[in-house]
Amino acid sequence: MNDLYSVSSSPHVRAGVTTQKIMGAVALALLPASVCGVVFFGMHALIVLLVSVASAVLSEYVFERITKRPVTVYDLSAVVTGLLIGLNMPPEVPLFVPILGSVFGIIVVKQLFGGIGQNFMNPALGARCFLLISFSSQMTDFGAKGGMMGAASRAALDAVSSATPLATLKTGAAYPLGDLFLGNIPGTIGETSALALLIGAAFLLALKVIDLRIPLSYIGTFFVLVLITSLIRGYNDPFYFTLCEIFAGGLMLGAWFMATDYATCPMTGKGQLIYGICLGVLTYLFRMVSKSPEGVSYAIVFMNCLTPMIEQFTRPLAFGIKREKEAKNG
Amino acid sequence: MRLKTFKGGIHPNDMKEISMDQPITMLAPGKEMVYLMSQHIGAPAKPVVKKGDPVIIGQMIAEAGGFVSSPVYSSVSGTVKALEKRKNALGDMVDAIVIENDGQDTETEYATAELDALSKEDIIKRIQDAGVVGMGGAGFPTHVKLSPKEPDRIDHILVNGSECEPYLTSDYRCMLEKSDELVQGLMCILKVFPKAEGVICIENNKPAAIERMREAVSGRDRIRVEVMQTKYPEGAERSLIYAITGREVNSSILPADVGCIVNNVDTVIAVYEAVIKGKPLMHRIFTVSGDAVNNPKNYDVRIGMSYADIMEEAGGFKSRPEKLISGGPMMGFALFGLDVPVTKTSGAITCFLKDPVKEAVTTPCIKCGRCVKGCPAHLMPCDLSDIAEHGDKDRFAERYGMECVECGSCSYTCPAKRPLAANIKAMRRTLLAERRKK
Numbered sequence: 043m044n045d046l047y048s049v050s051s052s053p054h055v056r057a058g059v060t061t062q063k064i065m066g067a068v069a070l071a072l073l074p075a076s077v078c079g080v081v082f083f084g085m086h087a088l089i090v091l092l093v094s095v096a097s098a099v100l101s102e103y104v105f106e107r108i109t110k111r112p113v114t115v116y117d118l119s120a121v122v123t124g125l126l127i128g129l130n131m132p133p134e135v136p137l138f139v140p141i142l143g144s145v146f147g148i149i150v151v152k153q154l155f156g157g158i159g160q161n162f163m164n165p166a167l168g169a170r171c172f173l174l175i176s177f178s179s180q181m182t183d184f185g186a187k188g189g190m191m192g193a194a195s196r197a198a199l200d201a202v203s204s205a206t207p208l209a210t211l212k213t214g215a216a217y218p219l220g221d222l223f224l225g226n227i228p229g230t231i232g233e234t235s236a237l238a239l240l241i242g243a244a245f246l247l248a249l250k251v252i253d254l255r256i257p258l259s260y261i262g263t264f265f266v267l268v269l270i271t272s273l274i275r276g277y278n279d280p281f282y283f284t285l286c287e288i289f290a291g292g293l294m295l296g297a298w299f300m301a302t303d304y305a306t307c308p309m310t311g312k313g314q315l316i317y318g319i320c321l322g323v324l325t326y327l328f329r330m331v332s333k334s335p336e337g338v339s340y341a342i343v344f345m346n347c348l349t350p351m352i353e354q355f356t357r358p359l360a361f362g363i364k365r366e367k368e369a370k371n372g
Numbered sequence: 373m374r375l376k377t378f379k380g381g382i383h384p385n386d387m388k389e390i391s392m393d394q395p396i397t398m399l400a401p402g403k404e405m406v407y408l409m410s411q412h413i414g415a416p417a418k419p420v421v422k423k424g425d426p427v428i429i430g431q432m433i434a435e436a437g438g439f440v441s442s443p444v445y446s447s448v449s450g451t452v453k454a455l456e457k458r459k460n461a462l463g464d465m466v467d468a469i470v471i472e473n474d475g476q477d478t479e480t481e482y483a484t485a486e487l488d489a490l491s492k493e494d495i496i497k498r499i500q501d502a503g504v505v506g507m508g509g510a511g512f513p514t515h516v517k518l519s520p521k522e523p524d525r526i527d528h529i530l531v532n533g534s535e536c537e538p539y540l541t542s543d544y545r546c547m548l549e550k551s552d553e554l555v556q557g558l559m560c561i562l563k564v565f566p567k568a569e570g571v572i573c574i575e576n577n578k579p580a581a582i583e584r585m586r587e588a589v590s591g592r593d594r595i596r597v598e599v600m601q602t603k604y605p606e607g608a609e610r611s612l613i614y615a616i617t618g619r620e621v622n623s624s625i626l627p628a629d630v631g632c633i634v635n636n637v638d639t640v641i642a643v644y645e646a647v648i649k650g651k652p653l654m655h656r657i658f659t660v661s662g663d664a665v666n667n668p669k670n671y672d673v674r675i676g677m678s679y680a681d682i683m684e685e686a687g688g689f690k691s692r693p694e695k696l697i698s699g700g701p702m703m704g705f706a707l708f709g710l711d712v713p714v715t716k717t718s719g720a721i722t723c724f725l726k727d728p729v730k731e732a733v734t735t736p737c738i739k740c741g742r743c744v745k746g747c748p749a750h751l752m753p754c755d756l757s758d759i760a761e762h763g764d765k766d767r768f769a770e771r772y773g774m775e776c777v778e779c780g781s782c783s784y785t786c787p788a789k790r791p792l793a794a795n796i797k798a799m800r801r802t803l804l805a806e807r808r809k810k
Contacts, residue, residue, distance in 0.1 A: 046708045046709060047693070047694065047695060047696050047706070047707060047708060047709060048694055048695055048706070048727050048730060049463075049695075049706035049707070049708055050706055050727075050729055050730075051706075051791065051793065051794035051797065052697075052701070052702060052703050052704060052705065052706070052780050052793065053701060053702045053703070053780030053781075053783050053784045053793065054695065054697050054701040054702075054704065054706060054722075054724070054727075054728060054729055055384060055538065055701040055702070055728050055729070055784065056728060056729060056732055056783070056784055056786075056789060057382070057384070057784055057785050057786075057787075059742075059785075059787045060787050060788075060789070061735055061738055061787050061788050063787070064738070064740070064787055114735070114736075117735065119738075157736060158735075158736050158738060159736045159737050159738040159739050159788075160736070304738050304739050304740040304741070305738060305739045309739055309740075309741035309744045309752065309754070310741070310744060310752075311745075357752065357771075358744070358750040358751070358752070359750065360622070360749055360750050360751055360772035360775040361380075361610065361614075361620060361622065361748065361749045361750045361775060362610065362620035362621050362622030362623075362625075362749075362775065363622055363772060363775070364620070
């Protein structure tokens with residue numbers, strides 16, 4: 043045994059978790075919502091999802107080959123981005139829209155800024171905002187199926203409520219709470235079923251891929267603000283109205299799956315709370331004050347840009363340092 | 373009641389079941405014994421024997437090289453074969469005394485003592501003369517630790533029985549098999565600090581040790597057992613002090629500055645042997661573990677024995693391991709070979725058939741924040757590692773890089789398998805070397 047053994051710097055063991063496993067878990071966690079989307083909206087929804095994922099992965103592969111960089115499609119992050127873009131599409135959207143979205147999200151938002159971990163904005167949401175602005179008719183055309191989209195139904199709800207605050211919610215736009223929760227309402231493919239999204243979120247929480255800080259502070263802040271507002275404005279059933287705001291539209295998908303995107307949210311615990319609370323306030327402003335049909339995407343994209351600053355200000359104080367400062371002062 | 377702990381940390385698989393249930397076994401020493409002159413922090417010991425001198429067990433072969441230093445004793449009888457450079461666990465060639473073991477085990481007479489008859493000064497003197505140093509790994513001479521500037525401020529003597537490093541079970545076995553010696557050793561230290569209380573700190577994954585130690589301390593009102601949450605690095609000095617007392621120690625102060633002195637289980641037993649039995653430090657409990665060894669368990673080995681002899685005596689390898697670690701996998705040193713002697717501070721050898729990190733591919737940071745959550749020093753290891761890679765010394769210090777305790781939690785928990793701890797450690801070495809020059 044004269045030959046040498048292999049050496050390396052400690053630690054000599056590593057946790058089993060890898061980037062690929064994390065991204066795989068997120069993709070799995072989005073499956074219940076995807077299945078619900080296909081069940082509620084039909085085969086075209088499935089094709090939209092498949093096309094979104096395929097074009098995201100292909101964009102990443104081609105871009106990395108052309109720029110002669112290591113191909114990273116196996117880390118599955120492009121799959122997650124593509125899936126999120128697909129889930130954010132109206133069910134009957136023309137296929138060129140998600141393709142364009144995936145190419146934009148992967149190449150412009152992610153790769154041009156340095157690839158995985160370096161993007162300052164969530165690629166899927168960057169793509170959604172780009173599409174909402176550039177192809178607003180396609181992005182807000184929810185066809186005949188289900189009558190109205192979540193956002194549109196909410197807009198109608200808002201209109202009804204704000205026009206005649208004391209009028210009952212029964213006047214047309216309201217859905218039974220059960221349908222709201224299960225997802226049997228109009229909306230984008232993946233955002234309608236709160237139940238399916240919560241199942242996925244519970245899976246990620248159990249695997250410790252995400253924690254409760256961002257989603258709870260986000261949804262909690264939003265809930266409180268909407269409830270207070272609907273009480274002040276004297277809506278007929280403020281509690282029901284608030285629940286509609288929570289379950290209809292993109293809040294569940296955004297809060298659990300997109301606000302928690304590692305690269306674009308703060309790493310510090312305190313920072314994550316601030317980030318979540320700001321998201322709640324912004325979403326409230328966009329939806330309740332400006333009456334914009336889409337509040338969640340813009341709120342998250344806006345906060346993505348503030349993440350580096352939040353992180354800077356919430357950097358944890360090193361262990362034992364506070365004490366030292368006190369000792370010096372005293 | 374919530375278990376005591378610190379903020380941060382990780383939960384590696386502790387792998388203690390491999391070796392924890394076997395009683396400690398005596399190992400016969402090898403033919404050639406090597407005693408390094410630097411088995412402690414501080415000035416190296418100075419040899420007091422020449423080549424050809426006969427020596428017996430318990431004879432001093434090197435004296436302390438100063439106050440912060442420690443003498444070395446022969447653990448076998450035989451002849452001094454050489455005074456030469458030998459390899460230590462880090463792979464450096466360092467001064468050593470080589471003794472040919474005659475196998476006779478001729479031993480000196482030791483001057484035993486009663487604790488009641490000893491003064492504080494006597495106790496510290498006996499510990500100093502016996503060459504006792506911190507046996508948990510750092511090797512800080514115990515008599516120096518027990519001589520703080522303001523002894524009256526010491527109110528906690530912590531016995532570190534947390535043994536949070538995976539695979540290692542030597543402290544666990546000692547607490548089970550040598551609990552009375554441990555308590556008596558602690559009594560010796562408590563006599564030096566009349567205002568202090570003794571706390572034996574154990575993680576809750578060692579219920580048998582907790583029970584055994586509770587029995588051993590019953591009726592002694594100055595000693596209690598504290599149960600802590602099982603988490604790595606619970607046994608890091610600063611984490612332990614915080615868990616038990618809520619006090620924070622940073623890199624510019626000592627535990628004694630917050631009224632605490634922390635000693636490892638093995639060290640306290642060595643204190644007992646030194647103070648009561650008058651025996652110098654010549655042996656230690658050593659864990660042999662990992663998936664590559666035939667008989668994973670704890671052995672009572674003599675200091676100076678080579679790892680190769682230990683492995684031979686302990687039943688050898690199942691097949692050739694790919695990686696050997698002196699110590700445990702989190703903070704231990706990977707060995708080039710087995711041609712390394714046991715020192716006062718070497719507590720284990722962990723042998724892996726497959727090197728668990730060889731295959732790891734480093735990918736870009738995804739900013740998941742796992743390293744931030746895991747850092748017991750409350751740093752942002754991902755940022756510090758980047759700063760270290762860029763060689764930005766000022767920024768590294770400004771971001772408290774020197775507060776890193778090098779526990780390796782960040783590298784362990786990183787999904788992108790980035791060498792965070794290695795980068796940070798390298799920068800710390802550079803900065804420490806520069807500070808020493810100034």
